[in-house]
Amino acid sequence: MNLQFIADGLIMGALIGLGAIGVTLTYSILRFANFAHGEFLAWGTYFTLALASGFGAMFGGSGTLGSLSFGWPVIVAGVLAALLTGILALALDRLLFAKLRDRGNAIVMVMASFGASMALRSLLEFIFTSEPAYFSRDIQMALPMAFGIRLTPDQLFLLAMTAVLVLVMERFMALSTIGRAMRAVSENPVLARIAGVDVERVIRATWMIGGALACAAGVMLGITVQIRPFMGFDLLLPLFAAAILGGIGSVPGAVLGGLIVGIAEAAAVQVVGADYRAAIAFLILIAVLLVRPAGIFGVRE
């Protein structure tokens, strides 16, 4: 049996997991399903593309780093784009969600996020067109790993990057002041306020972190596949499946959920063909909701 699908699934799962961290934090802290989250992936990627192109044009540094298909302009642009995507998420909250949040209607917020998703995606298409774009068109040679599995240097970088980001996020949530405050607001916002937590500050941090990680996931997807305005929207269902599977509010859960969804999708391609790949995330979502609604690391309320 060809085990390459496991590696493919891990790559896609790592991307989904990174994106799902933002979904799970938004869901647990702001208490609504933000269907515009996929657009943060796409916008973050296009921010990176635009900035990297600008850096390349200005400084002429379009070379590559070692065996990777991209160079320092993409890395520097990615960091700045993560900040910009966080600011975009924050701006969306200020302009839209904060006003609805004050009225306390979660359903209206979910519907508003649908609208925001369409608006952001259309704006992206308007600015960049729907033609696919690439960070690099170079073809990379895959390196043999073990058990017949082959990975490109970009894919190895992506896996390492995901591991680092997840570890940093996990430690951040466990040890930092704002991470503790985020956990507190996620569990009991009223008690958090009583304990002196500035909930508005926590909300701002949640948008910034969620946006930045969405950008990271988008850039990695852009590096390994291609860049399209629909790239985030297409990933939305797997993101939610991963967040729910892992347990809402759990950072490690979101990543584990992402890996499971990614590997299940890749396995499905082997068994039933690529046409049914998207259905797998949906099936996993339904199965989890029926069997263990709180998810792997979630706690039943």
Next chain:
Amino acid sequence: MSQAILAIDGLEAGYEPGSAIVRGISLEVKAGEIVTILGPNGAGKSTLIKAIAGLVPKFSGSVALDGEDITDSPAHVLAREGLGFVPQTENVFTLMSIADNLRLAADILPKRERAAKIDQMFALFPDLARQRQLAAGRLSGGQRQMLAVARALIASPRILMLDEASAGLSPKLVGQVFAKLAEIRHTGITILMVEQNARAALALADRAIILVEGKAAHEGKAADIASDPVIRELYLGLAPAKGTA
């Protein structure tokens, strides 16, 4: 005469504008005092204390902490300004460890003071210190109440407010909670507490206010109220005190 730590003047508060539950309450709590708010169910006791803590909208009147107007201050600012509050239910973060519950509350203090304050709370509540890494959700009702009090005390509040600290506890645990509150009063902390357990509250408090339908029906020394047969029977559901029947 000592200065009022908490001064409430003509406070009207409730959940819906136009239907105040707390109706024109005025009261003062002086430094070092224990004041208890008693009254029948639905009298507005919890609404009053939640309004003071910034959790229920205030429609009119004013609240001052140490002479500073805090009427419109949000709950998280009040916590930082020295108003410690222990809610009746859901008063600990069940998914967080005991230590993290205290760390969270200590985060509003300057960094250099945090560790010492947490150690101070563990010294005051040794039962919590023994299991500091345990998730708070695994604690018994009495232990949770102790953790909630420790959480509220960690920032050295100017006043500690408790909403029915004895609710849902066995008589033995009620005794332990009140014994701990008596211990805390000796540290000089001012306490305002809403209680259903009138007997235990009056035994501990200096003064008492009896709320009926959102208004202060009686106010006086706890010992006087405890021995007033009419108040005991009408408002507190207690049998007349020995020698007064």
